[in-house]
Amino acid sequence: MSVLTGLRVVQLGDGLAAAVCGRLFADAGASVGVVGASRASPLAEYLNDGKGHGAVAGADLIVAEGGPAALLASGHDVASLRRVNPNAAIVLISPYGQIGPQADDPATDLTLICASGIARLLTGQVDDLNEPPIRPVGHQSAFLGGLAGACAGMHAVQAAEPAVADVSIQDALSTIAVTELTRAGVSGKKWPRRRVADGNGATVCILPASDGFTAISPREDKQWAAWLKAMGSPAWGDDPRFRTKPDRVANWDALHALMSEWSRQHTKQWIADTAQAARVPSFPLRELHEQLDTPQARHRGFFRPMEIAGRTVQVPGTPFGLTLSQGAKDGAAPGPMPLSGVRVLDFSWVIAGPTVTRYLAAAGADVIKIEAPGKGDPGRGSELHTVLGQAKRAIVLDLKKPEAVATARDLAARADVLVENYATGVMDRLGLGAEELQKVNPRLIYISASGMGRTGPDSHAVAYGTLLQCYAGFAGLNRHPSVPPRVGLAWLDPMCGLLIAFMAAASLWARRRNGTVARVDFSMIEAMLWTMSEPLLQTQLGERPKPRGNQSDRCAPHGVYRCAGDDQWVGIAVRNDAERNTLSTLVPELNDAALSAWCLSRNADETAALLARMGIPAAPVTGSFDLVESAHLRARGFWDRLGAGVVPGLPWRASYGRTLGSAPGLGEHTDAVLREILGLDAERIAALRRAGALG
Numbered sequence: 001m002s003v004l005t006g007l008r009v010v011q012l013g014d015g016l017a018a019a020v021c022g023r024l025f026a027d028a029g030a031s032v033g034v035v036g037a038s039r040a041s042p043l044a045e046y047l048n049d050g051k052g053h054g055a056v057a058g059a060d061l062i063v064a065e066g067g068p069a070a071l072l073a074s075g076h077d078v079a080s081l082r083r084v085n086p087n088a089a090i091v092l093i094s095p096y097g098q099i100g101p102q103a104d105d106p107a108t109d110l111t112l113i114c115a116s117g118i119a120r121l122l123t124g125q126v127d128d129l130n131e132p133p134i135r136p137v138g139h140q141s142a143f144l145g146g147l148a149g150a151c152a153g154m155h156a157v158q159a160a161e162p163a164v165a166d167v168s169i170q171d172a173l174s175t176i177a178v179t180e181l182t183r184a185g186v187s188g189k190k191w192p193r194r195r196v197a198d199g200n201g202a203t204v205c206i207l208p209a210s211d212g213f214t215a216i217s218p219r220e221d222k223q224w225a226a227w228l229k230a231m232g233s234p235a236w237g238d239d240p241r242f243r244t245k246p247d248r249v250a251n252w253d254a255l256h257a258l259m260s261e262w263s264r265q266h267t268k269q270w271i272a273d274t275a276q277a278a279r280v281p282s283f284p285l286r287e288l289h290e291q292l293d294t295p296q297a298r299h300r301g302f303f304r305p306m307e308i309a310g311r312t313v314q315v316p317g318t319p320f321g322l323t324l325s326q327g328a329k330d331g332a333a334p335g336p337m338p339l340s341g342v343r344v345l346d347f348s349w350v351i352a353g354p355t356v357t358r359y360l361a362a363a364g365a366d367v368i369k370i371e372a373p374g375k376g377d378p379g380r381g382s383e384l385h386t387v388l389g390q391a392k393r394a395i396v397l398d399l400k401k402p403e404a405v406a407t408a409r410d411l412a413a414r415a416d417v418l419v420e421n422y423a424t425g426v427m428d429r430l431g432l433g434a435e436e437l438q439k440v441n442p443r444l445i446y447i448s449a450s451g452m453g454r455t456g457p458d459s460h461a462v463a464y465g466t467l468l469q470c471y472a473g474f475a476g477l478n479r480h481p482s483v484p485p486r487v488g489l490a491w492l493d494p495m496c497g498l499l500i501a502f503m504a505a506a507s508l509w510a511r512r513r514n515g516t517v518a519r520v521d522f523s524m525i526e527a528m529l530w531t532m533s534e535p536l537l538q539t540q541l542g543e544r545p546k547p548r549g550n551q552s553d554r555c556a557p558h559g560v561y562r563c564a565g566d567d568q569w570v571g572i573a574v575r576n577d578a579e580r581n582t583l584s585t586l587v588p589e590l591n592d593a594a595l596s597a598w599c600l601s602r603n604a605d606e607t608a609a610l611l612a613r614m615g616i617p618a619a620p621v622t623g624s625f626d627l628v629e630s631a632h633l634r635a636r637g638f639w640d641r642l643g644a645g646v647v648p649g650l651p652w653r654a655s656y657g658r659t660l661g662s663a664p665g666l667g668e669h670t671d672a673v674l675r676e677i678l679g680l681d682a683e684r685i686a687a688l689r690r691a692g693a694l695g
Contacts, residue, residue, distance in 0.1 A: 002030075003029050003324065003506050003507060003518055004025060004509070004510065006031075007025070007157070009022060009026075009032045009033070009059060009061045010034070010056055010058075010062050011033070012074075013037070013065050014036055014037055017142040017149060017169060018065035019038070019044060019047035019142075020047060022037075023048075024146065024499075025150060025153075028318070028502075031052070032054075033051060033052045033053050034052070037051065042541060043139065046306065049315075056088075061157050062091070063091045063149060063153060064076040064090070066092075066094055067098070068094075071092065071098075086162065089159065089165070092165070092166050093149045094166075095107035095169050096168055097167070097170070097636050097653065098166045098653075102632040106616065107169075109141045110135050110552070110555075110559075110571050110617075111572075111619040113140070113141060114133070114135075114619040114620065114622065116173035116627075117177055117622045117623060118136070119133035119571065121177050121488075121489045122488050122491070123478055123479060123483075124195075125195035125196065126193060126195060127195050130562075131483065132559070134478060134480065135571075136491070137534075137535055138534045144176065145169035147172070147495065147502070148171075148172035148652055149652075151498050151501050151505065152167055152652040152654060153165060154505035155339070155505050155654070158334065158508065159334065160336065164655045166652060167652040168636065172651035174633075175494065175648055176495065178648060179382060179383050179490075180624040181627065182387045184623075185624075185639060186642060187645065188628075188645070193567060202219070202248040204467060205487065206285065206475070206487060207260055208263055208484075209267055209268035210264060213284070213484075214268040214275075215284075215475070216280065216281070216282040217282065217464055217467055219245075226280050230280060236258050241255070242255050268284035271284070276461055281463060281467055283470055285471070285485060286471055287539075288535055288544075291536070292314050296457055302319075303315065304317050311540070316530045316533055320522055321454065321521030322519070323519040327516070329513065329514065336656070337364025338363045339363040340365075342508060343365070343415045343416050343417070344365045344366065345411055346392065347427070348420055348421045349379065351388070351490060352421060352493040352494070352497050352524070353419055354377065354389065354497075356419055356501045356504060357388075357392065358390060358392075360501060361390065361391040361661075365417075367392040368393050368394075369392045370408065371394060373695025374695070376394075376666040380666065387647045387648060390647070390660065390661055392663070392664055393668070393673060395673050395694075396695040397694065398692055398693055401691060401693045403691045404693035407693060408432055409431070409432065411678065412441055415444060417444070419504065420432075421449040423462070424454055434519050438517075442517065444517070445518050446519050447503070447522065451463025451524050452523055452525055453523035453526065465491075465493035466487050466488075468524050471525065472525060472529055473545075474532060480547065481548065481549060492524055493524075495531065496522070500520075503520050552573070557572060557591070557592055558574065559571070560572075561596050562599065562600055563604035563607060564602060565603070568604045568620070569620070571608075572618045574616060575617065582614050582616060583611070583616055637649065671685055
């Protein structure tokens, strides 16, 4: 039995985002039928593989893609679907959502990447502002839109009344840059595209190797000391210019040159292996074909064979390791929110895990964030906790104390879901692993998130999301051909947050519907490769992917063009002859050079608006502060008020709303949670505090 056995989903139309959404449901075991799905490309063929014929009337969930005008014209608007099936949950995925002044604007992958702020952030800070902003490889707008649709849909099918979720791909992409968005909304600070000091290199950087590149992340003082030893304790390691992290930031160019002189003498895999042996996070930048037959992928059975274009190719499977046990069905009636009455223990930190639990809290779950004493979640040191901590309760437990571990076990006995992203083995050593906790609570859904997964030869590798972007091949492809690879935006962590939140909600549905209890082993590297399905297919069908910047085989012209003003750009994608003829009325000798010259003297916002009115996909390359001021996002209710500022909301609007609440202070709810859930009196709580269990 799969986790979504018994769920009936119908996917309408030929949109890639809807196909991604349907693929995720199918991979989780739902019965997915399609109406009008495309198989016109290898990617579409993979995404729609194994899906049957759909029927709106019999579906529990309907997924359709398109703006309001397109949905109305196809009969896939809410009113039309309700006449056929009044009880199904409905998810509508579109470039800009179903409401707002831009709801019917034309869009492509490129223009959505520009409109969401991602193009300006994707590859990190640059040395030369003449370098055009860039889109990521592999139709990432469709994957992010599809993931958001699946997550919203999995919540919607658990609502008390037939629910509708309006998913905006622009919103979904924008929330990837959650730190930058929150900083702009709360403080009004802008992120500079030109490199300042190290450009975050002292936290994570790429070094040249004799056969390519390797990414390293000796971000903590103990990791830096271990990294110096791994490099053979070079004499310059004692240079006062590099003694502390602020010193390394201030003198980054000199430091990177010295490390590069050493790294060029070694292969990329040797450097990564040497670093990992010293417990310094590091991975080589791999080509995609190198990912198809690794010992880790073989162990986890990640790839599966499929026939495409007359060839047997390896396609990504699900990034969820899943074990199901059988229990009793839930007897609770649905509450006012999809996850009302659900209690979640949140042992996660920084981005990926807290993003998961933020979505669960927004859907009505009671999320209890468990942190260590002192500084707590490192996300508290930036804007992350301000947004990801919303509507949660926070307690402090010092898990080095046996009394704190016993308290955590007592809480787990009364919880529905546990989410953790510690290093592999940590929770087991504490006595808080899945097997131990399911003895005290057989109904506990246990979700572990890690870089490589909890099993396999690489399961103990020290990993961060940005390093895994490099390892997967994502960073190496997201660049202009003449530009060396950069680490770039922390893309993987928030993307994984959507995937894991989907599986958490799916596991709750399964327990309610079938009585099955899930143990989820989530692998971030597999999730990254899952979203890179198109280049993975290309590398097996005779076209080895290479960095191409903003070039396209499908559209022409297609690019990001400089406009008047300081570092102002516009993305333009011409899809067919009709749009080309329309654009020729403005730029008669239409080619890339002529279009560049035409844009150079024009305002980016006005140019994009003009072309959109003419039916040509175009968008200014926005920054985070531009999104704060966006009339369209305000009309969609994307921003939530926080004091004098705003914080980003969810990548969907739902008919049941969302739970709001400020982020808690460290340990703010410790006493209340222990009283309410465990029934402890003041004397017992004081005894735990004296023992150091509560910090």
